[in-house]
Amino acid sequence: QMAGTPVSLSMADAATSSLHLSWSPGSAADCIFSRWEVAVRPTSEVAWSPAMGCSNLTARAEAVCQASGLLSNTLYSFRVRESCINSITNSDWAESTASLATLVMASDAPENLGVDQAATRSLRLQWQSPELHDCTFLRYIVQVRVSSSADASWTAASGCSDLRSVCNPSCTASQLSTYT
Secondary structure (H helix, E strand, O other): OOOOOOEEEEEEOOOOOOEEEEEEOOOOOOOOEEEEEEEEEEOOOOOOEEOOOOOOOOOOOOOEEEEOOOOOOOEEEEEEEEEEOOHHHOOOOEEOOOOEEOOOOOOOOOEEEEEEEEOOOOEEEEEEOOOOOOOOOOOEOOEEOOOOOOOOOOEEOOOOOOEOOOOOOEEEEOOOOOOO
16 A cells, blocks of 8 residues: 655745755555655746755655755745655655745845046946846945044945946046045
């Protein structure tokens, strides 16, 4: 007789590339337990694939795993079954009744900020564009503060507003105080 289908499959603790899975075993019936098989698919696809991070689940009582290697900002479904020494007694697949999305991956910060031209009251700034990941680029925000004042707050840099092209990582900050 086949093993009972696992029950109470649930997903939780979404991160940008992983989800926590848990379930409860069905009845063992005639199954001599071998391992849990866990498969994953983005809900936009039909093909299932083994869930990375959920292999080598060889203890029947440990019906949990952390699926990893997932794409950020993606809705996933999972399924699990009990695999037996004699495959005729494997359980049917239990499929998640709800889907859960991995978290959005924020943009990296721009890097390598530098000055390529300096004048009395202005600086030409340049930087390396960041990896955007799931971010839809809107604009760069460039701020300045007087470095000799520990209490100074950051303010918008004159001449560096409306920077709406990710491909143009530079601007000329103007109206700066001299010798600061």
